[in-house]
Amino acid sequence: MAYSDFSVFDLRQQFDVQFRADTLFPQLTPIEPTAWLREALRKGQDLGFNSEKSRSERLVTPVLMELSDLNHRSFSIYSGMNLDVDIGAGLRGECDFIFSFSRIQDFIAAPVFCIAEAKKQDLELGTIQCAAQLIAARRLNEQEKNPIHTLYGCSTTGIEWRFLKYEGNEFILDEQRYYLAQLPALLGALQAVVDASKGQG
Template sequence: MAYSDFSSLELKRRFGIRFRAESLFSEPREIQPSAWLQETLRLGQELGFNSEKSRSERLVTPLLLELSNLNQHRFAIYSGMNLDVDELNGLKGECDFIFSFSRIQDFVTAPIFCITEAKKQDLEHGTVQCAAQLLGARRLNEAEQNAIPVIYGCSTTGIEWRFLKLVGQEIIIDEARLTLAELPRLLGILQAVIDAAGATLPSAECPA
């Protein structure tokens, strides 16, 4: 078993996870996208997509690069790296994107945000897979003695985005789903995730 194999029932049974929905971001500020991002996304959608990889390259990655630039590159973005923390319990496998305030680029450390690309446009299954990855991220933080109490996640098709977070034994799923048509709001929510995650760090220092 790996992250992509979990169902919500299996997460409840194996880890005692509870799921609930609420509004995670009531009034996020909107951030106007740069001309570069707007043009890149326009061209990407005009070209079309023949795989999840092409969606990632043409839609997801430009958004994340914009977010990184807005934050003076103060967090690392890991792409396509394994998060193997508990193979016996299935907390293993590749993660599409992981954010960390760590400066180490060679391997994943101190994860704060996981983004899962929904395979075959199945956003619901992508949300469950992301929930499993959040459990793996928390296990890694615990092993590294990083006190990060809330870990955020997102499932996306590139066009549609759904956010969630892990707090204690609860996976809280945002009631709203956003699309690229709401780009300023989407950027605002991504920034809200970075701000909220940064606020939970035990000190102003980023993990090594």
């Protein structure tokens, strides 16, 4: 089993977690995108997509690069790296993107945010996969004695983004969806995750 193989039932039974819906960012501050980001996304959409990888490269990566610049590159972004924490429990496999405030680039350290690309454009399945990755991220943090108590994640098709928060034994799924066509709100939500995560550790 790997992250993409889990169901909600599997996560509840195996890891004793619960799920509920709520508003994660009730006082979100929109952030205006730079001209560079708007142009990069325009070019990416003009090229079109024939795979999840192309969506990642042309839609998701530019947004994350913008977020990194907004925060003076204060966090690392890992792309396409394995997060093999507990193979026996199925907590293994590749993660599309992981954020960490660690400056180590060679291997994943102290993750605080995971992004799962929705395979076959299925945002719900992507959300479940992301939840499994967050469980693994917490275990890795515990193994490294890193006191990060709240982890965030996101499932995205590149066009549509859905956030979740993992705290205690509960996942809170954001009732609000964010869209690439509403870039200021999407950047504001991503910045809210960075701001909330900075105070931990």
